[in-house]
Amino acid sequence: MTGEFEIDGSGFLPLREVVYDALRKAILKEKLKPGERLMENTIALKLGVSRTPVREAIRMLADEGLVVLIPRRGAQVAQISRQELLDVLEIRESLDGLAVVLCCQRITPEQEELLDEAERAFRDSIGKSIAEIAEKDIVFHDAIYTASGNRKLVQILNNLREQMYRFRLEYLKQIRDFDEVADEHGKITAAIHAKDIQAAVSCIREHIEKQIETIGRTLPE
Amino acid sequence: MTGEFEIDGSGFLPLREVVYDALRKAILKEKLKPGERLMENTIALKLGVSRTPVREAIRMLADEGLVVLIPRRGAQVAQISRQELLDVLEIRESLDGLAVVLCCQRITPEQEELLDEAERAFRDSIGKSIAEIAEKDIVFHDAIYTASGNRKLVQILNNLREQMYRFRLEYLKQIRDFDEVADEHGKITAAIHAKDIQAAVSCIREHIEKQIETIGRTLPE
DNA sequence: GATCTGTATTTTGTATACAATTATTATATT
């Protein structure tokens, strides 16, 4: 092993990743609006790449649920309905429940520390930007997911979160009292430390149900 | 609207679908063994198509979890470990539970009939080929999933089933008494008809837990 | 005037060609 220059490092992402990021951001920021068609050629020209990586990026987005593919007709930005969002939350309530159960049974001391850290970080983020609060919230929940010791579960829950992403900022803006959310996080954390499965499950379910309520108010069909 | 002839119907599948089916079957039948590399060129030549549809098919299989993608090094048949399988079953136990809860709350009379039909069909399949039993089992569980009224849930559960597919036949061969399985299906069905959520959930969880046990015995790490 | 049909255009599906990276082999050096 000679010099090991990090030639690549942060630098060379595959083009498909670059295109993916660009499209994803555009969709999340609603620069590409739901229902809008994504034409390979147009996007390729706009980004200065060929159609191939664009195609692959679009398919990645389709897996994530951000775009829908119509055979022989291309792709368009997914029109996520209120119903779909509620469906996702219904599943999250169940799987977040599973996650805390497993978490109580399997969490390691190091993971308990990470969880505490994440909980504090969320509390500290209150008052800062919505984006920052959102990020810390993700970290907190991710700490629980990871501590469940079930990799597939982590993957599914992350995917479900991604599908809600577009509405997340909107949703967070609706929340009046973030301290209340932080308290919920605190209760969940405490229950996990105490290995109190019952308490942990009911706390997390309540946590999600509040989200369902808020969504219900925010997005009237 | 004139005649509505189903001209297409069975006919023209996109090549990527053809390749996908071919590879999928090969993996499930273990003609392509876990760990084996999938080289685009080789497959393309073998199937008489170009690399483009092969690439897309491989990526579809990656979504399904049947192959893993290694950047700049191609794909290989996924090596599903005992742990992964148990992880999947852990999630299924939770989500099948959610499915029957929702099913009790939302099932329509027509769906109740379909459920009964599926339950009978499974019972009738006992003694026939393992493949047939497997198929009827899928139909039964699918009837429950569909009746949950949560599309995303149906999609996730189908995906989880697909990930177990390779082990399914092996697993079914282990089962001594299919009548017992049929009885479990019967209890679940009855609980759903009675809208007895508690009974339905405990029946389905027990049903899955038996699978976990069997897998535990079948695949010793 | 409405509808059908044929043509032109756009767009996706597929094939192929080229570039960049990784794996392999052979050679040289110690």
Place this chain on the structure above:
DNA sequence: AATATAATAATTGTATACAAAATACAGATC
């Protein structure tokens, strides 16, 4: 003989070209 290095081959990533299908539009027919 073992290791390092250089040359070569194999393989993925990307671009481009061509084919087939879908769409849009214009003109013809009733």
